[in-house]
Amino acid sequence: MTTAHDAPESQGFRLSQLIYDTRYRSLTIQVVVFFIVMAFVGWLVDNTIQNLSALGKDFNFSFLSQRAGYDIGNAIIPYNNDMTHGRALLVGLINTLWISFLGCVAATILGIFVGVLRLSKNWLVGRLMTVYVEVFRNIPLLLWILVAIALLTEAAPSPNAYKINPTTGEASASMLFDSIAFTNRYTAIPSIHFDRSLGSLDTALAPISLNFLAIVLVLIASIWVNKRVLASAAKIQEATGVRPTTWWKSALILIVPMLALLIALGFNPDEPVLQGFNFKNGTNVSNSFVPLWLGLTLYTAAFIAEIVRAGILAISKGQTEAAYALGLRPNRTMNLVILPQALRVIIPPLISQYLNLTKNSSLAIAVGYLELRGTLGGITLNQTGRELEAISLMMLIYLAISLSISGAMNVYNNRVKLKER
Amino acid sequence: ATLDDVKSRGELICGVNTGLVGFAAPDANGNWSGFDVAICQAVAAAVLGDASKVKYVPTTGQTRFTALGSGEVDLLARNTTWTFSRDTDLKLQFTATNYYDGQGFMVRKDSGVTSAKELDGASVCIQTGTTTELNLADYFKANNMSYQPITVDSNAEGEQQFLAGACDAYTTDASGLAATRAAFANPSDYVILPEIISKEPLAPAVRQGDDQWTDIVRWTVFALIAAEEYGVTSANIDELAKGTDNPEVNRLLGTEGDLGAMIGLDKTWAVNAIKANGNYGEIFAATIGEQTPIGLARGLNAQWTQGGLMYAPPFR
Amino acid sequence: MSDTHAQSVAYVRDTMLDPKPAPASQSGAIQWLRENLFSGWLNTLLTILGILAIYGFFSHFYAWFLHGVWNANSLAECRQIITTEYGDGATGACWGVIRDRWHQFIFGFYPPELYWRPILTFLLLFAAVGPVLFQWVPRKLIWFTPIYPFLAVWLLWGGSIWGPVLVALGFVLAFVVFNYVARFGTIGGFAAGAIVAILFWLFGVSPLAGVLHAIIPLGIEPVESAKFGGFLLAITLGAGGIAMSLPLGVILALGRQSDMFLIRTFSVIFIEFIRGVPLITLLFVASLLLNYFLPPGTNFDIILRVMILVTMFAAAYIAEVIRGGLAALPRGQYEAADALGLDYWKAQRLIILPQALKISIPGIVSTFIGMFKDTTLVAFVGLFDPLKGIPDFIRADFAWKGIYWEPFIFVGAIFFILNFAMSRYSMYLENRLKRDHR
Amino acid sequence: MTEPHFDANIDRSHMTVSDEVAIQIENMNKWYGQFHVLRDIDLTVQRGERIVIAGPSGSGKSTLIRCINRLEEHQAGKIVVDGIELTNDLKNIDKIRREVGMVFQHFNLFPHLTILENLTLAPIWVRKTPKKEAIETAMHFLEKVKIPEQADKYPGQLSGGQQQRVAIARSLCMKPRIMLFDEPTSALDPEMIKEVLDTMIELAEEGMTMLCVTHEMGFAQAVANRVIFMADGQIVEQNNPHDFFNNPQSERTKQFLSQILGH
Amino acid sequence: MTEPHFDANIDRSHMTVSDEVAIQIENMNKWYGQFHVLRDIDLTVQRGERIVIAGPSGSGKSTLIRCINRLEEHQAGKIVVDGIELTNDLKNIDKIRREVGMVFQHFNLFPHLTILENLTLAPIWVRKTPKKEAIETAMHFLEKVKIPEQADKYPGQLSGGQQQRVAIARSLCMKPRIMLFDEPTSALDPEMIKEVLDTMIELAEEGMTMLCVTHEMGFAQAVANRVIFMADGQIVEQNNPHDFFNNPQSERTKQFLSQILGH
Ligand SMILES: Nc1ncnc2c1ncn2[C@@H]1O[C@H](COP(=O)(O)OP(=O)(O)OP(=O)(O)O)[C@@H](O)[C@H]1O
Numbered sequence A: 001m002t003t004a005h006d007a008p009e010s011q012g013f014r015l016s017q018l019i020y021d022t023r024y025r026s027l028t029i030q031v032v033v034f035f036i037v038m039a040f041v042g043w044l045v046d047n048t049i050q051n052l053s054a055l056g057k058d059f060n061f062s063f064l065s066q067r068a069g070y071d072i073g074n075a076i077i078p079y080n081n082d083m084t085h086g087r088a089l090l091v092g093l094i095n096t097l098w099i100s101f102l103g104c105v106a107a108t109i110l111g112i113f114v115g116v117l118r119l120s121k122n123w124l125v126g127r128l129m130t131v132y133v134e135v136f137r138n139i140p141l142l143l144w145i146l147v148a149i150a151l152l153t154e155a156a157p158s159p160n161a162y163k164i165n166p167t168t169g170e171a172s173a174s175m176l177f178d179s180i181a182f183t184n185r186y187t188a189i190p191s192i193h194f195d196r197s198l199g200s201l202d203t204a205l206a207p208i209s210l211n212f213l214a215i216v217l218v219l220i221a222s223i224w225v226n227k228r229v230l231a232s233a234a235k236i237q238e239a240t241g242v243r244p245t246t247w248w249k250s251a252l253i254l255i256v257p258m259l260a261l262l263i264a265l266g267f268n269p270d271e272p273v274l275q276g277f278n279f280k281n282g283t284n285v286s287n288s289f290v291p292l293w294l295g296l297t298l299y300t301a302a303f304i305a306e307i308v309r310a311g312i313l314a315i316s317k318g319q320t321e322a323a324y325a326l327g328l329r330p331n332r333t334m335n336l337v338i339l340p341q342a343l344r345v346i347i348p349p350l351i352s353q354y355l356n357l358t359k360n361s362s363l364a365i366a367v368g369y370l371e372l373r374g375t376l377g378g379i380t381l382n383q384t385g386r387e388l389e390a391i392s393l394m395m396l397i398y399l400a401i402s403l404s405i406s407g408a409m410n411v412y413n414n415r416v417k418l419k420e421r
Numbered sequence B: 001a002t003l004d005d006v007k008s009r010g011e012l013i014c015g016v017n018t019g020l021v022g023f024a025a026p027d028a029n030g031n032w033s034g035f036d037v038a039i040c041q042a043v044a045a046a047v048l049g050d051a052s053k054v055k056y057v058p059t060t061g062q063t064r065f066t067a068l069g070s071g072e073v074d075l076l077a078r079n080t081t082w083t084f085s086r087d088t089d090l091k092l093q094f095t096a097t098n099y100y101d102g103q104g105f106m107v108r109k110d111s112g113v114t115s116a117k118e119l120d121g122a123s124v125c126i127q128t129g130t131t132t133e134l135n136l137a138d139y140f141k142a143n144n145m146s147y148q149p150i151t152v153d154s155n156a157e158g159e160q161q162f163l164a165g166a167c168d169a170y171t172t173d174a175s176g177l178a179a180t181r182a183a184f185a186n187p188s189d190y191v192i193l194p195e196i197i198s199k200e201p202l203a204p205a206v207r208q209g210d211d212q213w214t215d216i217v218r219w220t221v222f223a224l225i226a227a228e229e230y231g232v233t234s235a236n237i238d239e240l241a242k243g244t245d246n247p248e249v250n251r252l253l254g255t256e257g258d259l260g261a262m263i264g265l266d267k268t269w270a271v272n273a274i275k276a277n278g279n280y281g282e283i284f285a286a287t288i289g290e291q292t293p294i295g296l297a298r299g300l301n302a303q304w305t306q307g308g309l310m311y312a313p314p315f316r
Numbered sequence C: 001m002s003d004t005h006a007q008s009v010a011y012v013r014d015t016m017l018d019p020k021p022a023p024a025s026q027s028g029a030i031q032w033l034r035e036n037l038f039s040g041w042l043n044t045l046l047t048i049l050g051i052l053a054i055y056g057f058f059s060h061f062y063a064w065f066l067h068g069v070w071n072a073n074s075l076a077e078c079r080q081i082i083t084t085e086y087g088d089g090a091t092g093a094c095w096g097v098i099r100d101r102w103h104q105f106i107f108g109f110y111p112p113e114l115y116w117r118p119i120l121t122f123l124l125l126f127a128a129v130g131p132v133l134f135q136w137v138p139r140k141l142i143w144f145t146p147i148y149p150f151l152a153v154w155l156l157w158g159g160s161i162w163g164p165v166l167v168a169l170g171f172v173l174a175f176v177v178f179n180y181v182a183r184f185g186t187i188g189g190f191a192a193g194a195i196v197a198i199l200f201w202l203f204g205v206s207p208l209a210g211v212l213h214a215i216i217p218l219g220i221e222p223v224e225s226a227k228f229g230g231f232l233l234a235i236t237l238g239a240g241g242i243a244m245s246l247p248l249g250v251i252l253a254l255g256r257q258s259d260m261f262l263i264r265t266f267s268v269i270f271i272e273f274i275r276g277v278p279l280i281t282l283l284f285v286a287s288l289l290l291n292y293f294l295p296p297g298t299n300f301d302i303i304l305r306v307m308i309l310v311t312m313f314a315a316a317y318i319a320e321v322i323r324g325g326l327a328a329l330p331r332g333q334y335e336a337a338d339a340l341g342l343d344y345w346k347a348q349r350l351i352i353l354p355q356a357l358k359i360s361i362p363g364i365v366s367t368f369i370g371m372f373k374d375t376t377l378v379a380f381v382g383l384f385d386p387l388k389g390i391p392d393f394i395r396a397d398f399a400w401k402g403i404y405w406e407p408f409i410f411v412g413a414i415f416f417i418l419n420f421a422m423s424r425y426s427m428y429l430e431n432r433l434k435r436d437h438r
Numbered sequence D, E: 001m002t003e004p005h006f007d008a009n010i011d012r013s014h015m016t017v018s019d020e021v022a023i024q025i026e027n028m029n030k031w032y033g034q035f036h037v038l039r040d041i042d043l044t045v046q047r048g049e050r051i052v053i054a055g056p057s058g059s060g061k062s063t064l065i066r067c068i069n070r071l072e073e074h075q076a077g078k079i080v081v082d083g084i085e086l087t088n089d090l091k092n093i094d095k096i097r098r099e100v101g102m103v104f105q106h107f108n109l110f111p112h113l114t115i116l117e118n119l120t121l122a123p124i125w126v127r128k129t130p131k132k133e134a135i136e137t138a139m140h141f142l143e144k145v146k147i148p149e150q151a152d153k154y155p156g157q158l159s160g161g162q163q164q165r166v167a168i169a170r171s172l173c174m175k176p177r178i179m180l181f182d183e184p185t186s187a188l189d190p191e192m193i194k195e196v197l198d199t200m201i202e203l204a205e206e207g208m209t210m211l212c213v214t215h216e217m218g219f220a221q222a223v224a225n226r227v228i229f230m231a232d233g234q235i236v237e238q239n240n241p242h243d244f245f246n247n248p249q250s251e252r253t254k255q256f257l258s259q260i261l262g263h
């Protein structure tokens, strides 16, 4: 065998290898890029330091422990103007999470509803839902929030209007279900009241209502028992093939203990009542909250509807047909075959919509609802003049929220991924 | 230095409100006018000799100090209250108070409220990012009352909410209240309560550390005030600039000595400044005075000789 | 007929049957109604609810629309007219505000005698994107696409023509240098090209422009950014942001796909950071912090600063879109390019990117729609966007104080028309791509 | 097309055809909108009979067998399966679907369930079989289609041929008396066709009543009692396989056969 | 599988094999992660030799030929192509890729370029050929593969067979001294296989050094100097085609051949 071995066998390291040798080349490039990026970052930092010192400012977060001095209209945890900016930040953060949570829940419900109706065989309803989806998706969210607040402040009656006019004997505005009143200041809804309240537990962060705790515990317990019942039904089905009817058991288990607890606590909803100029007794949800929540919900629901529709359409007709051919009834087919598959398609984009909604909640700026951007990134920033600190802290918090949501999404995706070859 | 920047740019960049009728607001064609705007124009006239060489940068309560600190604007003429911490901690330099204001409340007449002390439990509309926010908290606390703050982002929004009845009271500087009320369809349906709960000296602000520029703005404002005191108006200034027998007026108008040179400006700097929109009194009358829809009385802002606080140090 | 006995089933049809029309119950309008609106109690209920909803909507707003007034110069005048025409208590839309101020909704404070410039720019935009987006536009026109951005900047902001020309020249210079140096190594070529261009822009452009302008004073009246507002501002920000973010997005997408750890990490950090925070915080960075990050004394106007942040924002999203496009390409394309001896950059430029970008166009259009909607947020840093900035400003006027719905409807309708058209177009593109792809 | 060769001379004596009627179709018509897909179909299938349906694309073969288990509704005529007439009565439809198994061209396995779960789903929920029993049956049929070791994998992890065999097993788990096949091999790679056809032949040998739409002529010759040729929504010709292939009568049939066996 | 039949007795006397070495592989090993794909491969290819590589799926055939133009990196041993050793040096890799053409199973034409642009792309950008010359060469090779009239179409408009011929022409435009083929016909419909194989035979007759992974045994018999059988990442047997097919030595080979030629 002839050896065609005249390639120069070079030993040792030559400089040109840095560029031409695949092993070192990428290293070279990375080192160069690293230095460029670091130099750029360094340049920014250096500029910042220079600018700060020119202005005689420094970079520190001690303002967070100073007295805030301003009030927050819709704090969920106890807050007053003697507390610190740090506390105000926390109030804002909790408000952000709270509006995002309520927005996500409502948008999901509405979105599923619209998405399913859009698929309905009813031509008219299908068209109406299409109009809804297209109109809300193609117009900026800000407009919907502004419209919502204008609607509440311009079109809703003042609390006065709910007063019964002595001459005519009726009020010019009437409450929804006799318990919800939209007014141009707030939406009055019933609040929860316990005659035999358990009191509350004081923690550093916020007092936790023991009533609430008891309700949650009972709820968890009855869900757990219900699960056991379902599991035993499944066992019986495994053994005999016939599944015992469980719905009434489930209903009993879920409802009776809760009812008992509520009666024991002396639960009664406090209907808002007009007293003097304003509604009392109930909870008055401020008009900065409702429009923001409405806008976020309506806007995001349009996107969710599309996701739901696409998810269901993505499950091929063949799956339904195969299930039918096996003798499965339509509702079983939906539960056992279509939904488990559709959910896998739906949930990832759904979660990224949740993420968008959370980020969009920063539009609270348009209605003066004080969430994270309103407290830390608004009043605190303004009163202390610490824009660098406040804004970077705010961005980091948003980033942390986003990353944890998308981390949860990745975990979920990996769990339900269809096995492929 | 700022003076050189302005000169080489040929234009003064002035930070103003996003729109507060009477103080600074663009008209239908986008031309700005108002009390604060007049100050900008006077400074531009003093420095550049041309009152129209101003670029207006609308700033919100949030962005105004950054805009000044970062050099985006040369001068902040935007009803900004002179406070200790702003002067020191925010590294601003307040030049001279051009309007003595105080925070007040406005309510609907038919609500029957006649004093701020009756506002216990009221919803109060308030602009975020202002000192009024802190004053409000302090006031209610001191009087042991509660209130529901309804935060709004701009005066326009506050108006909207108040008009719609979303809040029982609207609070901001009394001048702002008057301006707002003036813009209502039925101003007489609303009353401004007598209580003034804070001192709000409003002053144009500049960056700390540029003393020459501070002096220019400060003395331009004083020149306007002094002009009123000495009876120099836009009508008679050309006449007076030829020389009078009042040496103070002569120094002010540059016919005697050269005060301008001491702050790096022309001899005629004050003449230009006053010519732009008239003296302090003329400006006041034209933009927010009793003859305008805003209808503010001079009150504290009268000359010291009339029992007010307007008092220009001597020009010498 | 078939014999039932399996063993003797042979059967041949001698005459073929012609198709018969379907039985009457299977066709016609009644059938359609039955199937689409009343095919069950649930369906019927839904139909009734739907009709009620439509009725409720129209009965509420019909009168308001019908009583619309165009010829009025103030809200009070509007109300006056409506009351005299339709009696006390009648409500109606006051479109007079649109007639009176439409130019501010569209152009902001741009000088009216120069409106032709933004209009021309907008029309030319179609010529520029036409060859990319529409199949019937001749491909040859593509030479106009790279020229357009410079032309647009010049037309919108005006001033001496030499600035944009020289900036464009910087690109040409970079390309020439790149071509020369790339013989010795593509990366070196990039570096040299970039350095030359940056040096030229930093130190060459403004003196040269001055000199050239002195010699040949070609220019149009300058318009400062502060005069931009309304849809002009929204479209400028949206389109400018997308256009400038494209190259950055491509680089980020390639970076994220790279097998070099550091480069991938940097790209991921950038993309995830930008995508993880609300746009509004980035706008605050533009208005409050950007000046801290730049050398002391640098100062440029807020529109430009917003544009920078908007570009970064768009770039992160575009990068993800393009990454999708890159991932959709079969591995065989990379391998074939390798096997032919093309190096990484040539393969990217000639084979991979042209295909990946084409696949990404629908995604880019969608990103643009999102961006365009988001430009309304600039109201919060004091710019005159069409949705909040301009209407707030119009309401500051005594004549139009208290007018809400008409501006909302007008601005909303324009947004809807533009975005709906674009989203339909991108759906059409998507379908076409699906068909084109073998 | 590659054709696995089957021995046409295998001993078919043990494949019995009873006199009982399994499916009876009389004068059946179906339209899609205005399009007349099935025209005056008459067909009687004895229990134990194995019928192959062939015909050009679009001739209505799939539609015909989908009508038999009511995946499609017919508009005129009568279909009686296993003594039960197909009407709009949901109960009848349920009964019939339990008796009739169907295998699709694209397998249509449930991708989110393991093979075993695919196989036991319907027995448990439709036939109310105890789970243990259902699993036993499932394993039995998995062994029959020769992939018991794949029971715990997911469909996505199997090759096409394996998936189709699972699909057959899934139908068998419901213990149907009639099996319908709609081109069960046409989505498969050539190597896999044989394994599926083998499974089907085994089924045929056990005496299952089968209707099979297929173009695998080797298979038809090997197992069919009868070949039916459809065109334009009509049954154009039917005969026993030997005569059908060697002595087609109608022009359409001849043309079709020449195309299929052509190359 | 359908096999186009080639005359195994064509005159092959003018096909020459020189003594010069085109490819030399010594003791080469490759792993994918922990998986040992190629084990101790030794192979010497003379200039002008035509080698067919066969073996069961997953045996490493593709990996072997992809190592030769460094689409995959090997981890141990030595590969010398055209006198240049394949190391990490980019310049060597560039040189070798210019000398070695490759044709893929899925053609991998560039769908956004016309046929002509596909053919001239690499000559212009890699070989720096003037455009006019590149076009001339391209047309020359398009004529050779018998589709000059398609020059201005896009790949999507061509049939599979035509696309594969374009892919061959594209490689040839770089004037390579060695051609690698990775199952060039296995993604094609049977009718098109022959047209591609014809093109390859023509190439072979011109004395191109060829390594070809294929299961087309008729082709192997017609043109190969040598057939290599791989299994489990190793070269199990090699021989001239006649002896390889008629007298296989190893058990694996026999089994494989029976499967391939089997039915
Ligand atoms: N859901 C439907 N709506 C309208 N037309 C349909 C529908 N399903 C099938 N058709 C039409 O009915 C005719 C018969 O279709 P069918 O699927 O039964 O044919 P086939 O003989 O099975 O063809 P192939 O061999 O292609 O599967 C075709 O022309 C088809 O286009």
Ligand SMILES: Nc1ncnc2c1ncn2[C@@H]1O[C@H](COP(=O)(O)OP(=O)(O)OP(=O)(O)O)[C@@H](O)[C@H]1O
Pocket (backbone or CB within 6 Å): E032, E035, E037, E055, E056, E057, E058, E059, E060, E061, E062, E063, E064
């Ligand atoms: N990128 C890769 N990463 C990990 N394993 C791989 C990779 N590419 C191929 N393999 C594995 O290496 C082995 C050899 O693959 P190769 O493609 O060379 O086989 P082949 O002989 O060409 O088979 P076929 O006839 O199916 O093309 C296979 O087991 C394959 O699964």
Ligand SMILES: [Mg+2]
Pocket (backbone or CB within 6 Å): D061, D062, D063, D182, D183
């Ligand atoms: Mg069919």
Ligand SMILES: [Mg+2]
Pocket (backbone or CB within 6 Å): E061, E062, E063, E182, E183
């Ligand atoms: Mg291979």
